[in-house]
Structure formats: structure tokens, C-alpha cells
Amino acid sequence: MSRTVKKISKTEQDILAKRLAPIYRKIGAITFFIGLITLFVGLWIDRTYKTQPFFTIGLVVISAPFVIWFNTKLVKRQINQILEQNKNTTN
Numbered sequence: 001m002s003r004t005v006k007k008i009s010k011t012e013q014d015i016l017a018k019r020l021a022p023i024y025r026k027i028g029a030i031t032f033f034i035g036l037i038t039l040f041v042g043l044w045i046d047r048t049y050k051t052q053p054f055f056t057i058g059l060v061v062i063s064a065p066f067v068i069w070f071n072t073k074l075v076k077r078q079i080n081q082i083l084e085q086n087k088n089t090t091n
Contacts, residue, residue, distance in 0.1 A: 016082055023078045027071045038063040 008016070042056030049055075 012086060015086060016079070019082045020075075020078065023075060027074065030074075031067050031071065034063055034067050035060065 038059040039056065042053075042059040045055040045059075046052040
């Protein structure tokens with residue numbers, strides 16, 4: 001199945017970039033904090049059960065696909081909302 005990609009003008013690209021800037025900051029913060037939490041939880045479990053570094057590495061590896069999936073969903077939703085707002089304001 002092929003998907004057609006809608007071309008947008010330079011002005012629309014600029015508007016989209018400006019509106020996505022806060023989303024990119026949010027993604028950075030989410031990624032950082034999830035990574036930090038999984039690191040500390042993994043270190044705590046490893047210290048408790050004296051299994052270093054198995055749980056730390058495991059939790060960080062498991063959290064990576066989750067973060068990627070979550071961030072992808074967030075960006076897609078925000079882009080669709082911005083494009084809908086643009087469509088409504090141009091009509």
C-alpha cells in the first residue's frame with residue numbers, strides 16, 4: 001500500500017516548526033526523566049539483590065522502545081492537531 005504525502009508550503013512548514021518547538025522540548029524532558037527513573041530503579045534493584053548491572057541494563061533497554069513509541073504517538077497527535085488548526089484558519 002502506498003501513502004500519498006501532502007506537500008505543504010514553506011509558510012506552513014515555518015508555522016509547523018514554530019508550533020512543534022514546545023513539543024520537542026517536552027519529548028526531551030520525557031526521554032530524560034524516563035531514562036533517569038529507569039536508571040535509578042535499576043541501580044536500586046541491583047544494589048538490593050547484588051546483581052549489578054543486570055537490572056539496570058535490562059530496564060534501560062526495555063524503556064527505550066517504550067520511549068520511542070510514546071514520543072512518536074505524541075508527535076503524530078500534535079502534528080495532526082496543528083494541521084487541523086491550519087486548515088480551519090485558512091478556510
